[in-house]
Amino acid sequence: MSIEVIGVSKLYGTQKALDNISFKVDKPEIVGFLGPNGAGKSTMMKILTTYLKANSGQIIVNGFDVSKDIKQVQQSVGYLPEHNPLYLEQYVKEYLTFNAGIYGINKHRINDIIELTGLTPESHKKIGQLSKGYRQRVGLANALLHDPEVLILDEPTTGLDPNQLIDIRNLIKTIGKTKTVFLSTHIMQEVEAMCDRVIIINKGEIVADKKLKDLRDEKEQVVIVEFDYRIEDAFLLKLPKVKSVKNTHDFVYEITFKTSEDMRSHVFDFAHDNQLKILQLNQKNASLESLFIDLTSK
Numbered sequence: 001m002s003i004e005v006i007g008v009s010k011l012y013g014t015q016k017a018l019d020n021i022s023f024k025v026d027k028p029e030i031v032g033f034l035g036p037n038g039a040g041k042s043t044m045m046k047i048l049t050t051y052l053k054a055n056s057g058q059i060i061v062n063g064f065d066v067s068k069d070i071k072q073v074q075q076s077v078g079y080l081p082e083h084n085p086l087y088l089e090q091y092v093k094e095y096l097t098f099n100a101g102i103y104g105i106n107k108h109r110i111n112d113i114i115e116l117t118g119l120t121p122e123s124h125k126k127i128g129q130l131s132k133g134y135r136q137r138v139g140l141a142n143a144l145l146h147d148p149e150v151l152i153l154d155e156p157t158t159g160l161d162p163n164q165l166i167d168i169r170n171l172i173k174t175i176g177k178t179k180t181v182f183l184s185t186h187i188m189q190e191v192e193a194m195c196d197r198v199i200i201i202n203k204g205e206i207v208a209d210k211k212l213k214d215l216r217d218e219k220e221q222v223v224i225v226e227f228d229y230r231i232e233d234a235f236l237l238k239l240p241k242v243k244s245v246k247n248t249h250d251f252v253y254e255i256t257f258k259t260s261e262d263m264r265s266h267v268f269d270f271a272h273d274n275q276l277k278i279l280q281l282n283q284k285n286a287s288l289e290s291l292f293i294d295l296t297s298k
Helices: 041-048 070-076 092-103 108-116 132-144 162-175 188-194 212-217 264-273 288-296
Strands: 003-012 015-025 029-034 056-061 077-080 150-154 180-184 197-202 205-211 221-227 242-249 252-257 278-285
Touching: 003 041, 015 041, 015 056, 015 205, 029 041, 029 188, 041 056, 041 150, 041 180, 070 077, 077 132, 092 108, 092 132, 108 132, 132 150, 132 162, 162 180, 162 188, 188 288, 197 212, 197 288, 205 212, 205 288, 221 264, 264 278
Parallel strands: 029 180, 029 197, 077 150, 150 180
Antiparallel strands: 003 015, 003 056, 197 205, 221 252, 221 278, 242 252
């Protein structure tokens, strides 16, 4: 088990940032940690990296207790914070050599990390001359220097353009084949593209913990139907497995079903039995973003 969080709570004065949360992360696994602003994401990550201490509970990282084995945890974790702290006047290789010296790492590893993170064409430049995407690569390179078992990334793709997003995404997926990657992001498409699993936190509590594969299999289904005149929502709510009905405009309705089964035939039968004409009948799947909004807006 790479990360084990057991009943962790964190208070800032009287405000509870984390409320008795628990989860486990295996290796290798890429886990997306999602939540609205102020939900407790960064607090959790700072506790995992020993930067903050929890008020109660226990966290084990790579077999080490974050409250007792601080040095061992720091040696086995690579961390890229949301605001990537870099020395802009240093050259890329100079910066990585400086940090390698702190870790006592063989300098031959620097070239391997530069190649792994795609920094070779920019390694002769000062960090201040680099684009946001390449600065993120430098941060990742620094987090990987000491070959950590766990990589913790706080908003690693914020502010990147589409091409940079693809490059960083592919890099993280490559790293995740052999290491545990625990990352936070607000970009749902990045979670769906990179992660094996998603944990959603809201107001300091875990509200969802699912494998992406299972989440895809369990997706709610939305059927969009247009009738030839308006009907009461209550009639549509009698359809099987209905979660909600929304009249979007005119005679168009969005019916959300709690199933992956194609429910259009049921809607068609409903229209036939009630002597309604169907002007359009389409299906779409509920997305991770819809689940996120549903769970964090309550």
